[in-house]
Amino acid sequence: MNTPDYKIKVAGIDIRIHWTFSLIILYIIYINIKAGQDFYEVGWSVLFVLTLFFCVTLHELGHALAAKRYGIKTRDITIYPIGGVARLEKMPEKPMQELIVAFAGPLVNVVIMLLLLPFIYNFQFQTNENEKVLIIGAANFLPMLGMVNMWLALFNLIPAFPMDGGRVLRALLTMRTDRLQATQTAAGIAKVVAIGFVILGFYLNPFLIFIGLFIILGAHAEEEMVKNQFYISDLKASDALMTNFPRIDRNKTIADAVKILLDGEAKCILVVDEGNPYGILSRDHIIKGISRYGESGELDLITERNLIFSEMDTSLSVVFQLFQESRSPFILVRRGEVFKGIIDAENIAELILIKNARSHPEK
Numbered sequence: 001m002n003t004p005d006y007k008i009k010v011a012g013i014d015i016r017i018h019w020t021f022s023l024i025i026l027y028i029i030y031i032n033i034k035a036g037q038d039f040y041e042v043g044w045s046v047l048f049v050l051t052l053f054f055c056v057t058l059h060e061l062g063h064a065l066a067a068k069r070y071g072i073k074t075r076d077i078t079i080y081p082i083g084g085v086a087r088l089e090k091m092p093e094k095p096m097q098e099l100i101v102a103f104a105g106p107l108v109n110v111v112i113m114l115l116l117l118p119f120i121y122n123f124q125f126q127t128n129e130n131e132k133v134l135i136i137g138a139a140n141f142l143p144m145l146g147m148v149n150m151w152l153a154l155f156n157l158i159p160a161f162p163m164d165g166g167r168v169l170r171a172l173l174t175m176r177t178d179r180l181q182a183t184q185t186a187a188g189i190a191k192v193v194a195i196g197f198v199i200l201g202f203y204l205n206p207f208l209i210f211i212g213l214f215i216i217l218g219a220h221a222e223e224e225m226v227k228n229q230f231y232i233s234d235l236k237a238s239d240a241l242m243t244n245f246p247r248i249d250r251n252k253t254i255a256d257a258v259k260i261l262l263d264g265e266a267k268c269i270l271v272v273d274e275g276n277p278y279g280i281l282s283r284d285h286i287i288k289g290i291s292r293y294g295e296s297g298e299l300d301l302i303t304e305r306n307l308i309f310s311e312m313d314t315s316l317s318v319v320f321q322l323f324q325e326s327r328s329p330f331i332l333v334r335r336g337e338v339f340k341g342i343i344d345a346e347n348i349a350e351l352i353l354i355k356n357a358r359s360h361p362e363k
């Protein structure tokens with residue numbers, strides 16, 4: 001889906017500001033006006049939120065640039081109203097590298113906090129119990145920014161997935177045991193922390209319950225991902241190879257592709273040129289193609305030409321990674337120059353389910 005996100009590029013990395021971010025700005029303006037703030041005061045509050053999210057962006061860039069040192073690209077950084085996400089192509093598996101990449105984000109906030117320390121030091125924080133809205137103005141702007149950065153660093157270092165601290169913990173554990181065991185232990189600790197948040201949430205602030213649930217989901221997802229990688233680590237591309245799949249000649253029309261789509265369960269079609277792989281047609285391509293070019297349109301107009309190849313003896317965990325990096329619906333497999341077949345993500349998922357069932361037989 002195309003969302004009206006705002007995009008900029010820094011150090012070769014796409015930074016997207018999610019469109020919902022504008023809602024938070026409107027919300028800030030709304031609560032400030034409701035609290036009787038004047039135009040000038042509302043402006044300071046908005047500026048504060050923007051500056052804060054600029055710091056969040058720098059945090060994510062910290063992760064991205066640290067990863068870049070180890071040759072890991074960052075697909076993009078997206079800034080959401082609840083925080084930022086840097087989508088690295090993968091996490092480094094060497095514990096020392098993961099430790100540095102995970103630490104790099106919070107470190108940025110610590111540096112910002114240290115730079116603002118003189119302002120924090122000289123400022124008297126006043127808590128006014130009657131004020132529902134924290135009033136940000138020229139006098140407390142920098143000290144508040146410093147304090148919030150300190151909280152950002154501390155929050156992110158909570159030793160629980162999906163926070164950076166969870167990765168730091170896993171990296172430290174990986175130095176003593178294997179990655180799967182380390183991930184399972186770290187995920188277990190994360191769930192204990194999460195339950196603590198939920199219990200505290202009932203007494204202190206319901207928002208903590210939300211954070212607790214967020215941690216449980218994040219820890220579970222991380223554990224599953226590493227477990228899946230482990231299950232397929234001894235398999236090769238040839239183990240997941242599919243030789244029976246729909247294909248279509250590049251000289252056919254969109255109508256022919258529609259027929260194949262309706263005929264079977266396939267969501268994707270391989271486009272061939274004299275029998276050789278030429279491109280990919282997904283269901284989305286075809287549907288968009290109909291509305292744009294009509295059913296008599298040429299396939300060349302809508303074919304995705306970016307093909308991802310792997311060799312027959314490539315490890316399946318590498319293929320799995322290729323899926324995550326490329327987002328391609330399938331990977332083509334060849335032996336030398338000879339095209340052998342394809343692998344789709346569903347096929348790998350099935351293999352994982354089968355291996356999982358074999359290692360946990362029901363008694």
Ligand SMILES: [Zn+2]
Nearest residue numbers: 105106156164
């Ligand atoms: Zn981070």
